[in-house]
Structure formats: structure tokens, C-alpha cells
Amino acid sequence: MNWQTLQKSLRDYPITPYLSDYPQSCRDFSWNAIRDHLQGLPDGNGLNIAHEAVDRHADSPRGGYLALRWLGRSGQVRDYTYRQLREFSNRFANVLRNLGVAKGDRVYAMTGRIPELYFTALGALKIGAVFCPLFSAFGPEPIRARLEIGEGKVLVTTARLFQRRKIAELRAALPALQHILIIDEDDTGAAIPGTQDFRALLEAASPEFVIPPTHPEDMALLHFTSGTTGRPKGAVHVHAAAAMHYYTGRAVLDIQAHDTFWCTADPGWVTGTTYGILAPWLCGAANLVDEDEFNAERWYRTLQDQQVSVWYTAPTAIRLLMKYGDELPRQFDLSRLRFLASVGEPLNPEAVVWGQNVLGRPFHDTWWQTETGGIMIANLPALDIKPGSMGRPLPGVEAAIVRRTRFGGIEPITQAGEEGELALRVGWPSLCRTYLNEDRRYRECFADGYYLSGDLARRDEDGYYWFVGRADDVIKSAGHLISPFEVESVLLEHPAVAEAGVIGKPDPVAMTLVKAFVSLKPGHEPSEELRRAILGLARQRLGPAVAPRELEFQANLPKTRSGKIMRRLLKARELGLPEGDLSTLEGNEG
Numbered sequence: 255m256n257w258q259t260l261q262k263s264l265r266d267y268p269i270t271p272y273l274s275d276y277p278q279s280c281r282d283f284s285w286n287a288i289r290d291h292l293q294g295l296p297d298g299n300g301l302n303i304a305h306e307a308v309d310r311h312a313d314s315p316r317g318g319y320l321a322l323r324w325l326g327r328s329g330q331v332r333d334y335t336y337r338q339l340r341e342f343s344n345r346f347a348n349v350l351r352n353l354g355v356a357k358g359d360r361v362y363a364m365t366g367r368i369p370e371l372y373f374t375a376l377g378a379l380k381i382g383a384v385f386c387p388l389f390s391a392f393g394p395e396p397i398r399a400r401l402e403i404g405e406g407k408v409l410v411t412t413a414r415l416f417q418r419r420k421i422a423e424l425r426a427a428l429p430a431l432q433h434i435l436i437i438d439e440d441d442t443g444a445a446i447p448g449t450q451d452f453r454a455l456l457e458a459a460s461p462e463f464v465i466p467p468t469h470p471e472d473m474a475l476l477h478f479t480s481g482t483t484g485r486p487k488g489a490v491h492v493h494a495a496a497a498m499h500y501y502t503g504r505a506v507l508d509i510q511a512h513d514t515f516w517c518t519a520d521p522g523w524v525t526g527t528t529y530g531i532l533a534p535w536l537c538g539a540a541n542l543v544d545e546d547e548f549n550a551e552r553w554y555r556t557l558q559d560q561q562v563s564v565w566y567t568a569p570t571a572i573r574l575l576m577k578y579g580d581e582l583p584r585q586f587d588l589s590r591l592r593f594l595a596s597v598g599e600p601l602n603p604e605a606v607v608w609g610q611n612v613l614g615r616p617f618h619d620t621w622w623q624t625e626t627g628g629i630m631i632a633n634l635p636a637l638d639i640k641p642g643s644m645g646r647p648l649p650g651v652e653a654a655i656v657r658r659t660r661f662g663g664i665e666p667i668t669q670a671g672e673e674g675e676l677a678l679r680v681g682w683p684s685l686c687r688t689y690l691n692e693d694r695r696y697r698e699c700f701a702d703g704y705y706l707s708g709d710l711a712r713r714d715e716d717g718y719y720w721f722v723g724r725a726d727d728v729i730k731s732a733g734h735l736i737s738p739f740e741v742e743s744v745l746l747e748h749p750a751v752a753e754a755g756v757i758g759k760p761d762p763v764a765m766t767l768v769k770a771f772v773s774l775k776p777g778h779e780p781s782e783e784l785r786r787a788i789l790g791l792a793r794q795r796l797g798p799a800v801a802p803r804e805l806e807f808q809a810n811l812p813k814t815r816s817g818k819i820m821r822r823l824l825k826a827r828e829l830g831l832p833e834g835d836l837s838t839l840e841g842n843e844g
């Protein structure tokens with residue numbers, strides 16, 4: 255590990271970062287001072303994220319600057335200035351208003367990364383509706399569940415995804431879903447019955463829109479996340495979160511107004527919305543969006559040709575790039591890159607150093623969650639990087655390592671290096687306000703004024719936090735959070751499956767792969783054909799992002815005496831690890 259190189263690289267940082275003195279920023283910190291950077295709606299009408307992200311710049315001398323550069327899959331480029339973004343989002347706000355969409359109504363988008371997605375997000379925020387992104391690689395079941403829980407009133411999607419995800423068939427089960435707006439991305443001109451044409455509506459709508467009064471606590475974003483059990487959880491975020499999106503954009507990612515910023519995450523996940531839509535615009539930068547999926551050469555070319563200066567990506571992508579070798583990036587001029595950051599899963603120290611040696615800059619790991627609404631812990635530009643560590647809490651954020659006590663409280667662990675649950679003292683502006691319709695489940699995440707993250711971590715003697723693992727069974731695969739329960743539920747739909755247990759199995763690139771274990775109903779025998787049929791069903795229902803990659807038959811799955819599948823034990827056996835406490839295992843009377 256070349257730790258010296260990393261310290262030197264920070265001294266070489268070419269400009270003064272926004273946050274340049276960590277101890278002083280911690281001492282002087284106030285959320286009110288951060289909020290003062292936001293403008294607020296005219297005439298004291300409150301706070302609206304879309305106004306802060308776009309309209310405020312459109313009205314300023316920055317109005318003519320590049321806000322969004324979209325790179326299409328087959329080489330198209332479309333540019334939008336802040337003024338144009340204001341216009342398109344105004345139009346979409348009017349489309350929604352004309353459809354009778356009201357404050358608090360849920361507007362879903364499942365589109366892939368195309369410009370209309372960005373107009374949809376901003377337009378929905380402008381009218382006070384709630385923007386809810388869905389990942390385009392979700393299959394019909396995750397889509398249905400999320401539309402149902404959020405009572406989606408409007409769904410914006412593309413003609414291709416509408417067909418592929420069989421949305422027409424879901425409709426009968428979704429009484430709240432009143433409008434489906436279709437983006438005809440191939441310009442086929444073919445109308446789909448029961449839907450409306452997004453582009454025609456946009457064109458017909460007025461480009462003038464006045465954002466109605468918005469309270470900072472009004473619901474703005476709904477992001478679904480996964481738990482170990484139960485249905486997906488709809489994390490409710492409010493307009494006040496804009497302060498955090500802005501602050502972390504500046505203080506962690508060091509996005510400055512002259513930057514070209516590229517976040518590779520899809521807006522179907524929280525990173526792709528917070529940092530792929532909102533934060534760069536809140537910071538007044540040019541936001542680069544690539545429609546295409548991962549492709550090493552295309553990515554390096556994009557970094558070079560688009561002169562990306564700040565880049566936010568994920569460990570799986572970095573590990574893939576590393577696999578393509580060091581020669582490829584050396585063919586490109588990456589000298590404009592100033593700041594590289596990573597999120598979503600543990601970033602291995604080799605990847606941090608590889609960034610330094612091969613791309614010219616180290617990767618700065620950052621930690622946060624759907625629930626926190628913004629980055630909480632990071633290797634900030636002003637701090638030396640400890641490769642392998644998530645970094646230190648942001649000024650204004652109070653983190654702790656705790657142990658849960660028997661009576662619902664917590665106990666701090668003050669000893670450096672000791673493992674416990676990562677907790678955050680409540681008080682930052684973007685903490686999700688509840689899980690939609692599941693306030694009890696939400697309240698279970700809190701004790702003694704702290705939000706309990708469900709992650710296990712350690713803090714070292716220098717105050718850096720190190721990720722240890724999840725405290726629950728939730729799976730992170732290629733940066734996507736997956737509920738084993740959601741996968742098991744679909745496996746159980748197969749007529750031959752009696753029981754299902756799903757675990758994350760280590761993988762050198764994706765971190766973890768979803769692996770399923772099933773036992774069969776009497777009259778069914780394991781076979782290659784059946785294995786393929788069950789995996790095929792799962793893929794069709796769940797989509798490629800969620801479906802298991804591997805499936806193993808077992809005569810009986812290990813269960814507790816109350817009948818719960820012991821995923822922990824399936825995992826220990828799969829990995830050849832100690833089986834731990836087996837006192838609750840069914841059939842174990844000891």
C-alpha cells in the first residue's frame with residue numbers, strides 16, 4: 255500500500271477545496287449557515303428543490319450555462335442550459351397540472367437515463383408532487399409493488415419499457431394509477447391504448463410556470479429501499495433536504511460552478527437522483543448524463559472528451575475498470591479529473607491506490623444510505639485518505655459506534671477499533687421523515703436520539719470509520735440494495751418450490767451475487783431443467799438487477815423452531831464459515 259503517495263496527492267490538489275479546514279469547519283458548523291446558501295421561493299413562499307436546483311440559476315447570469323449534457327447510447331449529444339431546463343420542467347409541471355395532479359400526488363418515472371427523466375423529476379417537484387424513480391432494470395413485480403405502496407398516480411415510461419415490463423397487465427391491480435405517459439423513444443408514432451404521449455403533451459404545454467408555495471417539510475421524493483423482511487420501504491424525503499444535497503455536493507464532492515460533474519449511478523437509485531440530478535445543479539455545475547451502460551473504453555473516452563472534473567462512481571465499476579488493465583486508460587488524457595469519489599459498497603484499498611496511480615487521482619470513499627438522504631461520512635478533500643476506510647463524519651454530522659441494549663436503548667462504544675452498529679445523531683436536514691405508511695417500522699430505527707443504520711463498523715483512533723458489514727440480511731449487489739424477502743417471495747410463486755432462502759454470495763467484481771436455495775414440493779425432483787425454469791421465472795418477474803444468479807436445491811432449508819428460514823446459516827455453510835449459535839435451529843433440541 256502506497257500510503258505516502260496518497261498524502262502527497264492531497265497536497266497537490268490544484269485548487270482550494272470548498273471545505274479546506276476540517277477541524278475548523280467542525281467547530282464553526284451551523285445548519286442555518288448552510289441553509290443561507292439556498293434562496294427560497296420568491297415572496298417568502300417557502301423552499302422548493304427544483305427552484306434551488308434550476309430556476310434560481312436560470313434567472314441569474316448563469317442562465318445560459320450548460321446544465322445538462324446528455325450522451326445518447328448511439329452517439330447523440332443533447333445540451334440544455336439552465337434556462338432551457340427551466341422551460342422544459344415548467345412545461346412538464348403544466349402537463350401534470352392539466353392532468354389534475356395535485357400536491358403530494360406521486361409521479362413515478364421508469365425511463366432509463368434520457369432527458370425526459372430530468373424534466374419529469376423537476377416538473378413534479380415544481381408542482382409539489384412527489385417524484386419517485388424506478389430502476390429501468392426492475393421486472394414487473396418490483397414495479398408493481400412500488401407503484402402499489404406509493405399509490406402512484408402518474409407513471410412516465412418509454413414505449414419499449416412499457417412493453418417489456420408488461421405494464422398493461424399490471425394496471426388492473428393498480429387503481430391509483432390514472433395516467434401513463436409514454437416517451438416514444440424510437441419515434442414509431444404508434445399510440446398505446448390507455449396512455450398519453452409525453453412529448454406531445456410537453457410541446458402543447460405552456461413554458462411559463464410559477465411554483466406554488468412549498469413548505470420545506472412538504473414531501474418531495476420517494477425512494478424505495480429494501481429491508482430484510484416485509485415489503486419495500488418507501489423512504490419519504492422533503493424539500494428541506496436540498497440543504498444537504500447542496501452542502502454535500504460542495505463539501506464532499508467539491509463540485510464548483512465551473513465543473514463538469516459525472517455521476518454514473520442511475521436515478522432509479524438514491525445516488526442517481528441526489529447526486530445524478532439535484533446536487534450538481536444546486537451547485538451550479540454542468541451535469542453529464544450517459545444513457546449507456548458500463549463500457550470501459552466509452553467511459554474513459556467520456557472522461558477525456560467531456561473534460562469531466564468531478565466523478566462520482568461505484569466500487570463495482572471501479573473494479574471492472576481495473577480488470578480491463580492499466581494500458582487502456584493511459585491512452586486517454588484524463589488530466590482534467592480533479593476529484594474522484596465512490597459510494598454504495600465497500601471500496602477496497604487497492605482501488606483507491608489504483609485511482610491514484612493510473613487515473614492520476616485517488617478515489618475518495620463516501621458512505622450514506624437511502625434513509626440519510628445525503629453523504630454522512632467521507633474521505634473529504636481536506637483530509638488525508640485512509641485507503642479502505644469510509645472516512646470521517648462531515649462537519650455537522652455526529653456519528654457513533656453503538657451497541658443495542660436489551661431495553662430498546664443504545665450504549666456507545668468508545669473504544670477505538672471495536673465493532674458495533676453505526677449510528678447518527680438526529681439533526682441533519684435530509685433524514686427521511688418516515689417510511690410511507692409504515693411509521694412504526696421507521697421508528698424502530700431510532701434510539702436515544704440516534705438513527706441506527708443497520709451497518710456494522712469500527713472507528714479508529716484518528717476518527718476514521720471502517721465498514722464491517724450489514725447487521726441484517728439485505729444484499730448489496732453491484733451497488734444495488736436487494737431484499738432477500740422480495741426475491742424469496744417470487745421464487746415461492748413457482749409451483750415446484752416449497753421453501754426459498756436467499757443470500758449474498760461474495761463475488762470479486764459485484765461484491766455479492768444473489769444466490770437462492772430452494773427445497774421442492776413432494777413430487778418434484780431437482781433437475782437442470784427445473785433449475786433453469788425457476789431462475790427464468792425469477793428473472794422475468796424481478797428483472798435482471800434483482801433476480802438470483804445461482805440456485806441450489808436442498809432437501810430441507812435450515813429453519814428456526816418458529817419456521818423462519820435461517821439465511822445466516824445458509825450463508826455460513828455456503829462460505830464454509832463457523833455456523834455460530836444454533837440454539838434456535840429447528841430439530842436442535844440442545
Ligand code: 6R9
Pocket residue numbers: 479523524525596597598599600601619620621622623624625644707708709721723724730733734735
Ligand atoms: C447511497 C446508497 C446503503 C447501504 C449502506 C451500506 C452500503 C453504502 C458504502 C456502503 C461500504 C461504503 N454502503 N456506502 N458500504 N462502504 N462507502 O448506497 O444507499 O442503496 O440505501 O444503500 O449501502 O451497507 O447501509 P442504499
